[in-house]
Amino acid sequence: MRGQLIKIIAGQYSIRVNNDVYIVRAAGKLRLNKTSPIVGDIVEFTPNEFLTKIYPRKNFLERPKVANIDQAIIVTSLVEPNYSSFLLNKFLAIIEHNEIKPIILFTKSDLTNESHLNEYLNQGYEAYEISNNNLESIKVLKNIFKNKLSVFTGQTGAGKSSTINSIANLNLKTDKISKALGRGKHTTRVVEIIDWFGGQLIDTPGFSSLEFDLTKLQLSRAYHDFEKASQKCKFARSCIHNKETDCEIKRLVENKTISVTRYNDYIRLLKEASDEKNSSINFG
Ligand SMILES: Nc1nc2c(ncn2[C@@H]2O[C@H](COP(=O)(O)OP(=O)(O)OP(=O)(O)O)[C@@H](O)[C@H]2O)c(=O)[nH]1
Ligand SMILES: [Mg+2]
Ligand SMILES: [Zn+2]
Structure with a gap:
């Protein structure tokens, strides 16, 4: 049978098939290759027996270990902690590189007049600005989860837990959700x-950092707008939009299609990115 791995506890896999959940053991046959199953995997299994196969992953993240994510909601506070375009652009690079759709969620709009919503909407991102002290502002989020596997990410203190709870509170029939969210500090989670508003949510303990392990070339194509534009760079396959001449990204910065802030963040990220691992890449 084919199903979705929704939980792993002590060597027991919970696998969902439509509305049923099967629990199978980890032991045995899955020594086929070195890959271990992770939550989100689409797997083949025999009920009451073993998990036998992991289907190819659309994407996966290291921390938490999850696979096949459709969208990541990047919770970004405007204040406390203060807004950092660099941090947001870093999250965006990692997420877009992994072929996960980002949704930017600015929080704590009740504490400041500062806004960056239009900036990111103009760059082609789906973005929202909310306050967890104003439930009216949360309502729009009810509709973003349908048929998607979503995960919340963002800096510690940005408001991930608060937002998840606010959204859960929008729905009076959330008994199941509230129980699933039982965020006891002392329980090992x-x-x-x-299940989450017509889709699914990866409920995870503190998912506030993402490992930045992109190479320079990967970073140079991570953002959707950079990827598209880089085809027009003179050195289309190798341009990292830095010192190169005849670079489309730099032209777009000059004519203000790409904001200087975003480009400067990109250059700063480039310094954190590693050199290419694979020297057989065909430059030119
Ligand atoms: N004024 C205001 N405070 C908020 C808002 N959202 C969250 N907070 C507060 O910000 C603090 C941090 O919120 P959390 O939801 O715990 O943040 P988190 O992202 O889950 O943080 P970690 O679990 O540490 O990663 C809490 O004191 C919240 O009450 C908001 O929209 N407005
Ligand atoms: Mg939290
Ligand atoms: Zn370029």
Whole structure:
């Protein structure tokens, strides 16, 4: 049978097939290759027996270990902690590089007049600005989860837990959700996929950092607008939009299609990116 791995506890896999959940053991046959199953995997299994196969992953993240994510909601506070375009652009690079759709969620709009919403909407991102002290502002989020596997990410203190709770509170029939979200501090929590507003949510303990392990070339194509534009760079396959001449990205910065802030963040990120691992890349 084919199903979705929604939870792993102590060597037991919970696998969902439509509305049923099967629990199978980890032991045995899955020594086929070195890959271990992770939450989000689409797997083949025999009920009451073993998990036998992991289907190819659309994407995966290291921390938390999850696969096949459709969208990541990047929770970004405007204040406390203060807004940092660099941090947001870093999250965006990692997420877009992994072929996960980003949704930017600015929080704490009740504490400041500062706004960056239009900036990111103009760059082609889906973005919202909310306050967890104003439930009216949360309502729009009800509709973004349908048929998607979503995960919340963002800096610690940005408001991930508060936002998830606010959204849960929008729905009076959230008994199941509230239970699943039981965020007791002393319980060791596991990564688990729960039903969530017509879609699914990866409920995870503190998912506030993402490992930045992109190479310079990967970074140079991570953002959707950079990827598209880089085809027009003279050195289309190798341009990292830095010192090169005849670079489309730099032209777009000059004519203000790409903001200087975004480009400067990109250059700063380039310094954190590693050199290419694979020297057989065909430059030119
Ligand atoms: N004024 C205001 N405070 C907020 C808002 N959202 C969250 N907070 C507060 O910000 C603090 C941090 O919020 P959390 O939801 O715990 O943040 P988090 O992203 O889950 O943080 P970690 O779990 O540490 O990663 C809490 O004191 C919240 O009450 C908001 O929209 N407005
Ligand atoms: Mg939290
Ligand atoms: Zn370029």
